[in-house]
Amino acid sequence: MLVWERPEPPDRPVPTPLSRERIVQAAINLADEDGLSAVSLRKVAAELNVGPMRLYGYIDTKEELLELMLDAVYAEIRPSGETWRETLRSLAEGIRQAAHQHEWFADLIGGRPQLGPNTLTSGEAVVAGLSGMSVDIIVPVMAAVNAYVIGAVRREITERRAERSTGTDMKQFQAAYGPYLRRMLATGRFPSLSTLIHDGPHLTPDETFHTGLDYLLDGIEARLSS
Structure with missing residues (x-):
């Protein structure tokens, strides 16, 4: 049993x-x-x-x-929303918040389906929030959002752990590796990366997470409208 x-x-x-x-x-x-x-x-x-x-x-x-x-x-994750987009955003933000509160949570999600009562309750709320979609759409949409959130959250938690274990935050890491990176880019072998590093935006973790989530949800919306 x-x-x-x-x-x-x-x-x-x-x-x-x-x-x-x-x-x-x-x-x-x-x-x-x-x-x-x-x-x-x-x-x-x-x-x-x-x-x-x-x-x-x-x-x-x-x-x-x-x-x-x-x-x-999962009892702390209660997705809600008036639209499918709000529901999926609520799910994503709930998982991220839970992982920030309990870093070990990021190590356990992403494997086989979790079937405990609280997890099922959370899943029920998401599926109910997507009630306007067909089942054939709901399954890949939920998989895509979960894959994005799990990857993004694990990256954030890995960086947190690296900062603790090395005593070096991201700015210090960039300062330490900056001279080497400038020398490599100066060779001209990496023109695309050079443009990205010099001209690209420098987003905070919150901005990175929410911008990526917006791109994903925009893609889902475009697919639904096609």
């Missing part, structure tokens, strides 16, 4: 009561603090001040725990 349908052990008088919700929240707290590498059944048990074996009445494996954590974060 999947963890979503498996009943929890009955309540009993113990010094430290447990529930799946408490276990998942403790795991999320650990992951928020130190990443997914900090999450193990032993560490979660220590966080709750219980023996590790007590957790097995609620979850069977670490993989189940990760699924529950992922689904718990």
